[in-house]
């Protein structure tokens with residue numbers, strides 16, 4: 001099952017489901033968390049449900065998966081991580097994505113979790129390339145990817161357009177050993 005969560009000591013990952021909607025609303029209603037994301041800060045739970053529905057549909061088709069992150073034994077959703085896209089037909093690559101609640105930044109949490117996610121892609125699924133698309137200016141995300149062995153391959157100028165403006169997208173990738 002694509003949704004089978006990677007194991008990370010000290011944390012519990014679980015594929016997002018509709019029960020996570022209130023927690024996801026809390027996470028994505030923070031403008032700082034959404035600053036470089038292609039969504040406006042969420043206002044109502046229905047918007048969180050839409051994201052969860054999308055993630056579940058991706059998983060059902062084997063095209064992606066998003067796991068919620070909790071500290072072991074704690075109820076609060078502190079972030080999410082997963083694959084926005086998994087290509088196993090005319091390619092063998094995946095696009096990772098991740099986020100943490102603002103008060104969880106600066107503690108090494110995503111650096112602790114991503115190795116297991118990366119291993120899922122390379123070792124368990126046989127992918128040969130992992131990508132991340134980062135909005136220009138998202139320095140924390142760039143630093144995280146550099147720590148994880150990703151290299152910036154280029155810039156897709158004005159690739160994104162949301163929140164009333166164009167955004168350059170940085171393409172990061174790590175290849176299988």
Ligand SMILES: CC(C)(COP(=O)(O)OP(=O)(O)OC[C@H]1O[C@@H](n2cnc3c(N)ncnc32)[C@H](O)[C@@H]1OP(=O)(O)O)[C@@H](O)C(=O)NCCC(=O)NCCS
Nearest residue numbers: 033036098099100105106107108109110111133134140141
């Ligand atoms: C991208 C994001 C997850 C990065 O979070 P982060 O906390 O900077 O990343 P990490 O979890 O790897 O933690 C690294 C930080 O913890 C510190 N740290 C503490 N202990 C650490 C440890 N054991 N290992 C590594 N770093 C540690 C590092 O010094 C670093 O902090 P600093 O940059 O202030 O020096 C976060 O900024 C976020 O959720 N942003 C909003 C959503 C988003 O933009 N997602 C990305 C879309 S492409």
